[in-house]
Amino acid sequence: MERTNPYLSLYKCCRLCPRCCGVDRLAGETGFCGAGATPKIARAALHYWEEPCLSGQAGSGAVFFSHCTLRCVYCQNADISARQQGQEVSEEELAQVFLHLQEQEALNINLVTPGHYLPSILWALELARAQGLHLPVVYNTSGYERVECLRLLRGKVQVYLPDCKYLSAETARRYSGVEDYFGVAVAALDEMVEQTGPPRLDERGVMTGGVIIRQLLLPGRVGEAQRLTATLHARYGDRVYLSLMNQYTPILPQVAPWPELCRTVTPDEYDQWVDHAVDCGVEKGFVQEGDTAEESFIPPFDGSGLPAFLRRG
Numbered sequence: 001m002e003r004t005n006p007y008l009s010l011y012k013c014c015r016l017c018p019r020c021c022g023v024d025r026l027a028g029e030t031g032f033c034g035a036g037a038t039p040k041i042a043r044a045a046l047h048y049w050e051e052p053c054l055s056g057q058a059g060s061g062a063v064f065f066s067h068c069t070l071r072c073v074y075c076q077n078a079d080i081s082a083r084q085q086g087q088e089v090s091e092e093e094l095a096q097v098f099l100h101l102q103e104q105e106a107l108n109i110n111l112v113t114p115g116h117y118l119p120s121i122l123w124a125l126e127l128a129r130a131q132g133l134h135l136p137v138v139y140n141t142s143g144y145e146r147v148e149c150l151r152l153l154r155g156k157v158q159v160y161l162p163d164c165k166y167l168s169a170e171t172a173r174r175y176s177g178v179e180d181y182f183g184v185a186v187a188a189l190d191e192m193v194e195q196t197g198p199p200r201l202d203e204r205g206v207m208t209g210g211v212i213i214r215q216l217l218l219p220g221r222v223g224e225a226q227r228l229t230a231t232l233h234a235r236y237g238d239r240v241y242l243s244l245m246n247q248y249t250p251i252l253p254q255v256a257p258w259p260e261l262c263r264t265v266t267p268d269e270y271d272q273w274v275d276h277a278v279d280c281g282v283e284k285g286f287v288q289e290g291d292t293a294e295e296s297f298i299p300p301f302d303g304s305g306l307p308a309f310l311r312r313g
């Protein structure tokens with residue numbers, strides 16, 4: 001007998017993220033994120049710009065989901081988060097997308113901003129595993145997640161790749177409209193670390209389990225970034241990797257109303273932050289070298305990489 005998606009009811013009275021909108025997405029209602037109950041993806045392709053243990057030489061199998069539950073004012077992917085470009089796919093088709101990336105020898109399946117489609121993704125992963133998907137799954141998130149939802153991913157996700165964006169409620173409110181960001185994110189991080197255990201690499205240096213916490217340095221925010229790094233290191237120590245990112249790219253005119261965001265991070269700001277992290281004792285971490293603040297690091301969200309049978313229009 002054919003099985004149907006047992007997770008679908010989670011779209012009714014949607015509480016898939018801390019916004020807890022309570023809308024019935026199965027009935028066509030939409031909440032803050034604007035997403036329906038059918039997954040929409042903007043790109044599914046090999047991606048070479050993640051941390052080296054995720055991208056390697058072969059590339060990470062990145063699936064970019066449209067819409068977002070956070071929507072930061074400086075979002076680097078606003079074409080898909082706010083302007084919601086993308087193509088709807090069924091859960092069976094999503095499973096085929098995962099398998100297609102595996103055929104291209106991706107090192108992992110990298111789910112980018114997936115939380116608002118959790119019921120569909122859980123089922124698509126089950127369908128794909130039944131058809132031979134064997135790659136590790138990376139859950140690449142803003143960090144603004146509910147612990148209750150993350151628990152559903154236990155055993156299905158091997159690597160968590162969350163942002164930890166803000167320590168200060170005031171900064172979180174100014175740039176992402178959510179004062180509770182840090183408390184929510186830390187509860188989510190606790191769950192991720194508990195689920196996966198410490199970072200593990202295979203003989204090729206490819207990550208097979210664990211958590212990488214990403215911090216993106218914003219211009220003029222070195223002090224807060226330093227305090228956040230110290231807080232995260234004190235809490236998790238070497239049970240996680242910290243990835244200290246300097247690739248902030250001012251997208252204009254999108255960030256024009258926030259004048260302080262209209263420039264890149266200076267090398268001196270980044271050096272101050274990294275030096276402080278080293279002084280705090282951070283050993284398991286990644287830093288970025290060279291000029292990473294370029295729009296060319298933002299891939300095109302035009303359906304690239306979708307299997308031919310999914311290309312519509």
Ligand code: SF4
Binds near residue numbers: 015018022023032035
């Ligand atoms: S996933 Fe979307 S609809 Fe559901 S609670 Fe979050 S923002 Fe609201």
